[in-house]
Amino acid sequence: MDRTIVDYQSNRLQEKLHKILGSVGGTASGCPIRNILDRFSDKWSTLSIFHLGDAGTLRFNELKKRIDGISQRMLTVTLRTLERDGLVTRRVYPQIPPRVEYELTDLGRSFLVQIIELGDWASVHSAQIMQAREQYAAREHLVVE
Amino acid sequence: MDRTIVDYQSNRLQEKLHKILGSVGGTASGCPIRNILDRFSDKWSTLSIFHLGDAGTLRFNELKKRIDGISQRMLTVTLRTLERDGLVTRRVYPQIPPRVEYELTDLGRSFLVQIIELGDWASVHSAQIMQAREQYAAREHLVVE
DNA sequence: CGGGATCCCACATGATACTG
DNA sequence: CAGTATCATGTGGGATCCCG
Numbered sequence: 117m118d119r120t121i122v123d124y125q126s127n128r129l130q131e132k133l134h135k136i137l138g139s140v141g142g143t144a145s146g147c148p149i150r151n152i153l154d155r156f157s158d159k160w161s162t163l164s165i166f167h168l169g170d171a172g173t174l175r176f177n178e179l180k181k182r183i184d185g186i187s188q189r190m191l192t193v194t195l196r197t198l199e200r201d202g203l204v205t206r207r208v209y210p211q212i213p214p215r216v217e218y219e220l221t222d223l224g225r226s227f228l229v230q231i232i233e234l235g236d237w238a239s240v241h242s243a244q245i246m247q248a249r250e251q252y253a254a255r256e257h258l259v260v261e
Numbered sequence: 262m263d264r265t266i267v268d269y270q271s272n273r274l275q276e277k278l279h280k281i282l283g284s285v286g287g288t289a290s291g292c293p294i295r296n297i298l299d300r301f302s303d304k305w306s307t308l309s310i311f312h313l314g315d316a317g318t319l320r321f322n323e324l325k326k327r328i329d330g331i332s333q334r335m336l337t338v339t340l341r342t343l344e345r346d347g348l349v350t351r352r353v354y355p356q357i358p359p360r361v362e363y364e365l366t367d368l369g370r371s372f373l374v375q376i377i378e379l380g381d382w383a384s385v386h387s388a389q390i391m392q393a394r395e396q397y398a399a400r401e402h403l404v405v406e
Numbered sequence: 407c408g409g410g411a412t413c414c415c416a417c418a419t420g421a422t423a424c425t426g
Numbered sequence: 427c428a429g430t431a432t433c434a435t436g437t438g439g440g441a442t443c444c445c446g
Contacts, residue, residue: 129374129377132377132378132380132381133311133314133315133373133377133380134315135381135384136311136377136380136384137312137315139384140308140311148383148390148391149380149383149384149387150304152383152386152387153304153307153379153380153383154304156301156302156379156383157299157301157302157303157304158302159295159298159302160439162298163285166281166282166285167282169278170278170279170282175407175408176407176408176409177408187439187440187441188408188409188440189409189410189441190438190439190440191409192408192409192410193438193439199397200393200394200397201390201393202389202390202392202393202394202396202397208408212446213407213408213446214408214409214446215407215408216407216408216409223386223389226382227382227386228278229274230378230382232274232277232278233378234301234375234379235277235278235281235284235285235294235298236277236280236281237371237372237375238293238294238297238298238301239281239284239294241297241368241371241372242294242297244347245293245297245346246293247347248345248346248347248368249346249347251347252345252347320427320428321427321428321429322427322428325428332419332420332421333428334419334420334421334429334430335418335419335420337428337429337430338418338419353428357427358426358427358428359426359427359428359429360427361428361429
């Protein structure tokens with residue numbers, strides 16, 4: 117059930133790890149890998165993709181209602197970035213008042229699968245992590261004598 | 262080979278997605294899921310875990326040498342957080358000069374597997390994303406008339 | 407309705423200096 | 427060697443106002 121102990125030493129994973137470490141080597145900010153990983157780390161990006169994945173197509177304000185606490189500005193900025201990276205399509209209907217619909221691309225759905233797995237991991241291990249945090253405060257640090 | 266088009270509509274994934282959306286619902290900053298996802302998004306955390314996963318055990322300065330560009334302060338802060346969350350162990354040898362070794366826990370190795378998959382996704386799709394970015398600059402936005 | 411433009415501040419992070 | 431403490435800064439992101 118709980119796969120906490122993982123065979124991370126499998127050739128397959130080691131291979132991927134070395135490939136990644138090679139790619140991120142130069143911390144030159146131009147590094148595309150780092151650049152993409154930043155999308156995963158962005159709170160608003162992940163939430164936007166979760167909701168678009170769930171709902172299919174959403175208008176700007178529909179999305180805004182679903183993402184609790186996001187400001188108009190950040191939703192705009194986030195969606196622009198996702199559109200620029202090819203994860204989301206933006207469709208404008210030239211009518212008054214304007215209607216703009218957002219939807220995941222195939223690439224975006226592929227991305228969604230990844231962050232679902234992340235979220236699932238977090239969900240499964242959250243209790244373990246919360247426990248570690250509690251112990252941390254009241255712990256003597258490990259000392260080898 | 263390239264699984265860009267993914268069956269993201271599988272019951273399994275939808276189930277996980279709904280579970281996640283339920284958990285992140287209240288954007289109360291105390292939310293453990295959001296809280297954990299922040300670790301994934303942290304540049305220095307992911308790099309630290311990559312290198313610890315690759316090397317097994319590393320001393321403070323060994324790790325610092327491997328993570329290009331990290332400041333002493335940020336490495337300390339990062340390692341403390343990872344230790345607090347139970348992802349990394351910190352072992353202090355009381356000798357002069359001091360010797361401190363860091364190593365992934367089982368939980369940390371489980372985490373490592375997740376970010377390897379992320380990095381792999383980024384690596385596989387980076388060309389596609391870079392291409393999307395180039396097109397974005399020179400594109401007429403999609404308008405339905 | 408769906409933004410764009412500004413202002414502004416908190417906080418994350420870098421640089422530097424000191425220490426057991 | 428492995429930090430801690432202090433100071434400096436830049437920028438992510440919220441609040442607000444305006445516009446087609």
